[in-house]
Amino acid sequence: MKFFSWSEIAEGLGIAFQALKSNRLRTILTTLGIFIGVVVITVIISVIQGLNAYVKGEISFLGADTVYISRMPWTITDYEEYLEYTKRKRITEDHYEFVKRYATLDEAISLEIATRRTVKYGSESLDDVIITGTSEDYVTTQNVVAEYGRFFTPSEVNFRKNVCVIGYEVASILFEDRDPIGERIKIGANTFSIIGVLEERGQVFGQSLDNMTIIPYSVFEKIYGNRRSLEVQVKARNPDILEELIDELIGIMRRARSLGAGEPNDFSINQQSEIMDLYNSITQILYIVLIGIGSISLVVGGIGIMNIMLVSVTERTREIGIRKALGAKNRVIMWQFLVESMFVSAIGVTIGILISMGIAMIVRSATPIPVNISLWVLFLGIAFTVTIGIFFGLYPASKAARLDPVEALRYE
Amino acid sequence: MLIDLKGIVKDYQVGLEKVHALCTIDLQINKGEYVAIMGPSGSGKSTLMNILGCLDTPTAGIYKLNNAQVSTMNDDELAEIRNREIGFVFQTFNLLPRATALHNVELPLIYNGTPAAQRREMAEKSLEKVGLKDRMNHRPNELSGGQRQRVAIARALVNNPSIILADEPTGNLDTRTGDEIMEICEDLHDAGNTIILVTHEEYIAEHSDRIIRLRDGMVERDEAA
Numbered sequence: 325m326k327f328f329s330w331s332e333i334a335e336g337l338g339i340a341f342q343a344l345k346s347n348r349l350r351t352i353l354t355t356l357g358i359f360i361g362v363v364v365i366t367v368i369i370s371v372i373q374g375l376n377a378y379v380k381g382e383i384s385f386l387g388a389d390t391v392y393i394s395r396m397p398w399t400i401t402d403y404e405e406y407l408e409y410t411k412r413k414r415i416t417e418d419h420y421e422f423v424k425r426y427a428t429l430d431e432a433i434s435l436e437i438a439t440r441r442t443v444k445y446g447s448e449s450l451d452d453v454i455i456t457g458t459s460e461d462y463v464t465t466q467n468v469v470a471e472y473g474r475f476f477t478p479s480e481v482n483f484r485k486n487v488c489v490i491g492y493e494v495a496s497i498l499f500e501d502r503d504p505i506g507e508r509i510k511i512g513a514n515t516f517s518i519i520g521v522l523e524e525r526g527q528v529f530g531q532s533l534d535n536m537t538i539i540p541y542s543v544f545e546k547i548y549g550n551r552r553s554l555e556v557q558v559k560a561r562n563p564d565i566l567e568e569l570i571d572e573l574i575g576i577m578r579r580a581r582s583l584g585a586g587e588p589n590d591f592s593i594n595q596q597s598e599i600m601d602l603y604n605s606i607t608q609i610l611y612i613v614l615i616g617i618g619s620i621s622l623v624v625g626g627i628g629i630m631n632i633m634l635v636s637v638t639e640r641t642r643e644i645g646i647r648k649a650l651g652a653k654n655r656v657i658m659w660q661f662l663v664e665s666m667f668v669s670a671i672g673v674t675i676g677i678l679i680s681m682g683i684a685m686i687v688r689s690a691t692p693i694p695v696n697i698s699l700w701v702l703f704l705g706i707a708f709t710v711t712i713g714i715f716f717g718l719y720p721a722s723k724a725a726r727l728d729p730v731e732a733l734r735y736e
Numbered sequence: 737m738l739i740d741l742k743g744i745v746k747d748y749q750v751g752l753e754k755v756h757a758l759c760t761i762d763l764q765i766n767k768g769e770y771v772a773i774m775g776p777s778g779s780g781k782s783t784l785m786n787i788l789g790c791l792d793t794p795t796a797g798i799y800k801l802n803n804a805q806v807s808t809m810n811d812d813e814l815a816e817i818r819n820r821e822i823g824f825v826f827q828t829f830n831l832l833p834r835a836t837a838l839h840n841v842e843l844p845l846i847y848n849g850t851p852a853a854q855r856r857e858m859a860e861k862s863l864e865k866v867g868l869k870d871r872m873n874h875r876p877n878e879l880s881g882g883q884r885q886r887v888a889i890a891r892a893l894v895n896n897p898s899i900i901l902a903d904e905p906t907g908n909l910d911t912r913t914g915d916e917i918m919e920i921c922e923d924l925h926d927a928g929n930t931i932i933l934v935t936h937e938e939y940i941a942e943h944s945d946r947i948i949r950l951r952d953g954m955v956e957r958d959e960a961a
């Protein structure tokens with residue numbers, strides 16, 4: 325036995341459409357809760373997804389297969405903890421040498437120490453340029469490429485040559501169209517020859533990675549002293565042995581620091597995923613809170629639908645009686661009202677998704693966050709429509725279906 | 737025998753009191769008969785019609801329609817019987833206000849799954865029988881009372897039912913329009929349809945060939961017109 329005939333299905337759709345058309349304002353108002361809920365949920369999901377993609381992209385310059393030995397962890401969530409960390413001893417060039425000597429799982433090891441200075445070329449000058457002191461292996465650990473010229477060599481590091489590789493932004497501001505290779509610039513009071521220009525690297529959280537000048541760390545220490553704590557950058561031979569590499573480095577550093585068995589590490593080994601973890605734990609909370617709010621408005625919206633459907637059933641009691649007298653079975657009446665409530669919730673969800681798309685477009689063009697309403701959000705919308713429509717329409721619809729035909733026909 | 741009622745009782749519970757709307761009605765009606773049911777207000781005419789039309793089930797008694805035991809059927813089976821066997825004509829027309837005349841007439845066919853093309857053809861033919869083919873795209877509020885009742889008759893006829901039940905079909909119409917409706921009923925009867933009609937007016941009952949008079953839920957008299 326067929327449950328519904330096509331003509332019954334079509335009749336249900338037609339009735340729902342007509343009923344909603346003749347109550348346009350009421351329908352729109354009813355869907356308010358639904359569409360606010362949908363907007364909250366889809367926008368939140370999409371913004372957080374966009375933020376995830378953005379943050380992931382931003383921190384990718386750190387490299388998934390590179391770890392960073394430094395005095396303090398990158399992510400500190402507690403001020404007390406921070407005060408403890410400031411008591412730690414600095415990481416020095418000796419540690420770098422020690423790690424370099426004993427590490428076996430690395431592909432390359434570099435160190436980095438940085439400050440900010442004014443860079444001058446002739447009458448042009450650029451303030452607040454990041455001056456990075458490092459070794460030749462920086463190219464490998466940090467994945468940087470000299471677009472013009474070359475990076476410095478081990479002997480230039482050993483012999484403390486005043487050579488530098490300038491960032492893309494420094495080159496384009498100080499030299500515009502001219503070729504900077506071989507030119508001399510002044511960093512503070514010291515003169516350097518430019519041997520290379522890095523390719524453009526873009527920004528991280530709004531900070532330019534191209535506003536830098538790289539010099540040999542030996543030169544850096546000669547000029548700026550060795551009182552700063554430096555960072556040792558170790559790239560794993562392949563990403564799969566990252567954990568082993570970290571264990572190895574902890575061992576080497578503990579030896580370098582001569583730590584006893586019970587003493588805690590007085591250094592930190594950082595990696596990209598740490599930032600991601602912190603970030604994820606923040607968005608997790610946001611997710612839960614906002615999806616909670618969204619769900620509440622969906623439920624409120626659903627109750628609105630139930631209410632309006634009950635009104636609709638009462639208003640159309642006589643119509644139900646007529647249809648039953650002409651042979652409509654209970655489930656056909658039920659279907660008719662379920663279609664109507666699904667229609668209402670579909671309208672709410674559709675408006676909600678359209679508004680969300682608008683919001684996504686605005687956020688996308690006003691911020692660097694790539695917010696997109698993905699396909700599965702649309703599927704989620706359809707699922708919401710059906711679920712809310714059925715769940716909150718069920719009671720009014722079954723009330724309609726159970727009406728006694730004689731009573732219904734007599735209803736004024 | 738088309739209709740066979742044996743010991744039909746219908747009670748209504750109103751508060752603590754039991755109202756006996758019908759008490760032990762025994763009644764047989766044959767195919768092709770034209771029956772008028774008369775009686776004072778509250779005598780149980782509408783209650784009887786509702787039971788005959790399978791809109792309601794009796795409290796006790798046996799109702800056989802075309803030899804099928806109706807009194808024990810469930811909601812779905814009753815709906816199917818109403819759709820197939822019964823054509824209703826109500827005093828208040830009971831058309832769907834937002835649907836066209838054509839769609840109103842199509843409704844019974846929608847509920848038995850008749851394909852759209854055939855449905856339309858049957859509905860048009862039915863409207864033609866009551867002389868309203870040129871008004872089929874009008875909505876009820878664009879039609880006169882008599883025209884509305886004719887649409888309702890077209891709807892009752894469209895499925896070729898075994899019985900046409902009309903509860904005071906002329907009650908809301910003036911005498912002249914009422915006569916028009918009665919003429920249509922007579923034509924239908926001549927074409928072989930079984931008609932059961934409730935009325936307060938003797939001159940309307942005159943049209944039938946059998947008059948059943950009810951009083952206090954019982955058959956008071958059952959005679960040829």
Ligand SMILES: Nc1ncnc2c1ncn2[C@@H]1O[C@H](COP(=O)(O)OP(=O)(O)OP(=O)(O)O)[C@@H](O)[C@H]1O
Pocket residue numbers: 748749750755756757775776777778779780781782783784
């Ligand atoms: N739903 C109901 N609940 C309680 N009592 C009812 C109900 N329907 C009918 N009755 C009672 O049953 C009796 C018969 O009513 P019915 O409607 O059949 O009378 P009728 O002959 O059609 O009257 P009228 O000529 O006024 O239409 C009346 O006493 C009425 O009050």
Ligand SMILES: [Mg+2]
Pocket residue numbers: 781782783
């Ligand atoms: Mg009555």
